[in-house]
Amino acid sequence: MDYRLLGGSGCAVSSLCLGTMTFGAETDETGAHQQLDRFGEAGGNFVDTADVYSDGRSEEIIGRWFASRPADVTEPVVLATKGRFPRGGDDSPNGAGLSARHLTRALDTSLRRLGLKSVDLYQVHAYDPLTPLEETLRTLDQFVRAGCRPRRASLAWTWTRPSS
Numbered sequence: 718m719d720y721r722l723l724g725g726s727g728c729a730v731s732s733l734c735l736g737t738m739t740f741g742a743e744t745d746e747t748g749a750h751q752q753l754d755r756f757g758e759a760g761g762n763f764v765d766t767a768d769v770y771s772d773g774r775s776e777e778i779i780g781r782w783f784a785s786r787p788a789d790v791t792e793p794v795v796l797a798t799k800g801r802f803p804r805g806g807d808d809s810p811n812g813a814g815l816s817a818r819h820l821t822r823a824l825d826t827s828l829r830r831l832g833l834k835s836v837d838l839y840q841v842h843a844y845d846p847l848t849p850l851e852e853t854l855r856t857l858d859q860f861v862r863a864g865c866r867p868r869r870a871s872l873a874w875t876w877t878r879p880s881s
Contacts, residue, residue: 718760723795728837730763730795737766741774749778750785757790767799767842768827776830784832798827801842815845817856824860 719732735756740749753764766775776798783791800823803813811818824839839860841853 720762723838728795731761733761734763734765734797735761737764737775737779738770739775740766740778741771746778746781749775750782753779753782754786754790757793762793763795763797765797765799768823768830769799769802769804769842772804773826773830776827780830780832795837796831796833797838797840798824798831798836799840799842800824800827801845813845815841815848815853815856817852817859820853820856820860 720729721732722728723730733756735752737749740746744752756764764779766779768776770776779796783794800820801813801815804823804826807813813819820841828834828836839857841857845853
């Protein structure tokens with residue numbers, strides 16, 4: 718397996734990332750755990766999920782995998798998750814977006830589902846034209862500085878942001 722640095726962080730991630738969008742939908746828990754095991758055995762260490770994948774079931778499955786495996790299996794994993802979109806039919810005015818309010822609640826809920834105190838990378842899932850970029854950046858910076866949240870944060874949509 719080849720490894721690359723995650724931006725300027727000094728954190729090495731496998732060149733292949735295991736995407737878990739199907740966990741809890743097309744892939745049941747047993748199959749998901751087998752995929753995670755095999756990925757790690759092959760040298761993969763970068764795992765990506767999101768709060769909306771299978772309405773949160775993907776994060777729950779990954780959390781149970783972490784809880785059921787020894788530290789020598791889980792410690793090498795660089796775990797990324799994302800926030801931005803509404804979950805479970807939440808159509809409330811603040812149920813989506815990149816505001817500090819929504820991202821804080823989305824990350825706290827993700828950490829609860831994962832059964833973890835932190836993730837390695839927290840990404841915004843898509844652009845939000847209603848929230849000022851400064852608020853989103855300030856929120857992501859606060860997450861990183863808090864220490865109990867992600868060690869790194871990213872604007873995943875930067876490459877596809879609509880031009881003004």
